[in-house]
Amino acid sequence: MSAFTTPAGLTGAAAGLLLGVGLALVLWRLSARRIRLVDRVAPYLQERPTTSRLLQDTHVITPFPTLERIVRPVVRDVAGLLERLGSGASSIRTRLVRAGSPTTLEAFRTEQVIWATIGLAGGLLLALLIGVTRGVSLVPLVVLVALCAVGGALLRDQALTRQVQQRERRMIAEFPTIAELLALAVGAGESPLAALERVARSTRGELSAEIGTTLADMRSGVPLAQALDRMASRTALPSLARFTDGVATAVERGTPLAEVLRAQAQDVREAGHRALMEEGGRREVLMLVPVVFLMLPVTILFAVFPGLTVLAITL
Incomplete structure (x- = not known):
């Protein structure tokens, strides 16, 4: 009988086979983890982009692409400020859709920055005029300029709201x-x-x-x-x-x-008639303001002045 056919021989052969497979796996992993010279030199030989990241962004929305790329980080910071002031991105997207406008959110933010810049310029002129003529201290003038800038951005937001309302009325x-x-x-x-x-x-x-x-x-x-x-x-x-x-x-x-x-059309006509009557009632109340504060005092003055003149002559 051969030594390899006995149970002890079979066990030894299996153990040797397992040991050989294990050593082969260990040697394979060690060789796989070895860092080659090519891997060490490759990071230093890779071609790096020579173009600025500001110029890599090709999505422009204005006729001045270079200026837009330079100002875009400032626009993003201002957009975050406007988010905190209540001009939210989701609300703007919804109103742009309701207004039927093809303007994107980024373009609208750019317009808000432009309006804020115009408000800032107007606030500076007003602050200079007040400072020269009235001699006001610096802190109120700085607050005035900041309020004018923020007001310009929020005014663009209100213009979008009015655009939505006008379109829905039409x-x-x-x-x-x-x-x-x-x-x-x-x-x-x-x-x-x-x-x-x-x-x-x-x-x-x-x-x-x-x-x-x-x-x-x-x-x-x-x-x-x-x-x-x-x-x-x-x-x-x-x-x-x-x-x-x-x-x-x-x-x-x-x-x-x-x-x-037809029923829906009639309902809309009746709703429009009611809205027109309500608007007429509000206009009627507003028309009383010039009548009471302008025309009525002038009428009383014309009625009373001749009598006062006669009394002054007789006295």
Whole structure:
């Protein structure tokens, strides 16, 4: 019998095989961890970029790319300050969408910095004028200049808010006509999608542009209900949200749409009439200010002055 066929021989052979495999693994790991000369020299021979990091950023939004890259860090710092003052990035993005503006957040921040610079220049001129004419101390003048700069940036934010309000007022004014046209097209036998396309082609305005954007979303593969939901989220108007819900429900369930559109148009007209009456009431109150404080004193003076003159002559 051979020595390798006995149990003791088999055990010894297995142990030797395991020992050899273990030594081979140890030697392989040691050779893998060895740092070669090429690895040591390679970091010192790599090509480093010679262009400044300010010039590597190719995304520019103004006609002056070099100046924009230089000023961009300052714009970011000012943007952080405006965030703390209440001009949040999410709010600005939402209002830019509602205003239908193609301006990006970075471009809007740049405009805010420009407005703040104009306010700073105006504050400096005003501070110099007050300091020369009135002799005011330095601290109030510095506070005035800072307030003018911050006021310029916040004034651009308020201008965006007014832009959103004006656009939404135009959309509300256009909505009854658009709804009536859609009701006529649907009543004539067209599908809601064909009616929307006809109205988008034959009308002009803010609401027609929103309908055109919705149709573009649907042509790109977005379902009609989802495209109408996007339209409602872009406008954030309750009447348009009801309109999009009605159109989506009519398309999904096959319910009559013409009467719903006419009812919505009538509701918007009544809401506009109520808003007009409320605005007229406020204007009427404001018209009393010049009547009471300007015209009435002059009228009393003309009525009383002749009598006072007669009394002065007789005395």
